[in-house]
Amino acid sequence: MDWLDDTRDSYDTVAVSYADLLRDSLAREPFQLGLLALFAEMVRGAGVGPVADVGCGPGRLTGHLHRLGFDAFGVDLSPAMTDVARRDHPGLRFEVGTMTKLDLDDASLTGLLSWFSLIHIPDDEVPTVFAEFHRVLAPGGALMLGFHAGDEIKHKTEGYGGHPMNVYVHRRRAAPVVAWLEAAGFTVEAVMTAGPEPGAVFLFAYR
Template sequence: MRVPGWLDDIRTSYDTVAASYADLLRDALAGEPFQRGVLALFAELVRARGAGPVADVGCGPGRITAHLHHIGLDAFGIDLSPAMVEVARRDHPGLRFEVGTMTRLDLTDGELTGLLAWFSLIHVPDEEVPVVFAEFHRVLRPGGVVLLAFHGGDGSRLKTQGYGGHPMNVHVHHRPTGRVAAGLRAAGFTVEAELAHHPAPDVTGGFVFAHR
């Protein structure tokens, strides 16, 4: 499904909801032991590869970036939304946050030891996913670790409102872990694990670990 102007729609939508999004999700990780466990495993894998810089791509208000820093990673955040980056810098003044797009990361080849995309691929159209995965492969050093978190299942829907009732205009894409893993393999990654998470009835999340 072709979605013209999708990057602009994401930027505008998340600029609109940035403050409410941060308020609503600020403490959410405290009640998510499975998510914390997945992030701890990611941190262990990065350290096993020699540590080094880790990019949280699509970082939003920086809550996951801050958690990665808290558990010992040299983490920084990148987000398409300038308002999200502004909130992240306000809430986590000791950390680095930059405005950028995962379709063209302002990073050098092989700069990263780890890359996290935490529910930020959910707005990327199917035909753009290979572009994103190629960028992830480019910026990771050999052996570098990638962790993707996303909505499981299949299908897409248009989200027109969210996070405090503010207007949005973004497509939300659900993908099975196998399809995401296959896309990573096609981009040159070695997939290490595919996990399905069921945090509530009729809700499925997916996690895929891979390395370059």
Template sequence: MHRMRVPDWLDDTRTSYDTVAVSYADLLRDALAGAPFQRGILALFAELIHAQGNGPVADVGCGPGRITAHLHGIGLDAFGIDLSPAMIEVARRDHPGLRFEVGSMTDLELADGSLTGLLAWFSLIHVPDDQVPTVFAEFHRVLRPGGVILLGFHTGDDSRLKTEGYGGHPMNVYVHRRPPGRVTDWLNAAGFTVEAEMLHRPDQNTEGAFLFAHR
């Protein structure tokens, strides 16, 4: 049987984050401690999950598992999924009591309607525009009715090639910055209802957006 070739962007993303996994984890391990707005956004996400009666929550694009562990610490049944096997290895090392799996957000190995919540915390930034609808269709499929989704992403309207990062290691990934309205349109088209949009400016040169939606 002929197997379809994995898109280049998936290969590039996997290889890049395998390369930087250890240094990425070291650099960002304590980042939430100095980010009260981000902790507040995650607390709101947890409150919305509790209001739905709790249940499994997937941190998609979890990296070394720091956000997954934070969600677990504030009472959620959270587990992590990441494209990079090296990231998952680090996550399992640093958080041995939690569940982490290698997987792609384009084809989640999860049952229909199996999640109460789904978080994509700055993990959509490498997904090309033409693949975002596929990803959001997967998110919609695995969330149960009423399930909550939280997206975090960089704002703007451009793409740049990232060739180095996290301790000077080589990378080969595009970073896509998007207007919140465009992401909202994609969510609406996938069957989600967007409930809130928040902008965060940690410094004068950086802006992030957070969108809350439900199925």
């Protein structure tokens, strides 16, 4: 699929700059820390098991989940991002892979985080991704999604240090994403928004 190749190549190009720009950003985002703490409580309630950070980029949230006490690992489409994650978080596991076909066993996860990693997935591929999320989560497993709110699709040709990119950024409203999740078999527990319009949406669900 061309969009997968374009996304992989784009993030390979910006990987080092992206990591440098965002390395310490979580410490300055108390709202995001609170959301991740809520996700952590959902995972703890679901039982003991691995937690996947899917679309992990340079691994900053994988590292945060590890510090919270979870057996966390990261999956990312970009080999360069995965290399940076391994460099910045030695001892943690990072794998190259696509969320459209995860190389994970059925019901093998207690939690799955997708933090602004759905933004490059076309609408017609989102149900496939959510079916994969449902497949790899154990019954009762917790899911958290974060994505940009809105209705537009923007072609991004430059970013993160001025490097060239060729990706489409999909902004979405909560309602269709909730419908896709429910069709995949999830129970949506909460929908939260952040920032002024269009802002961001955060969804919490159980398998």
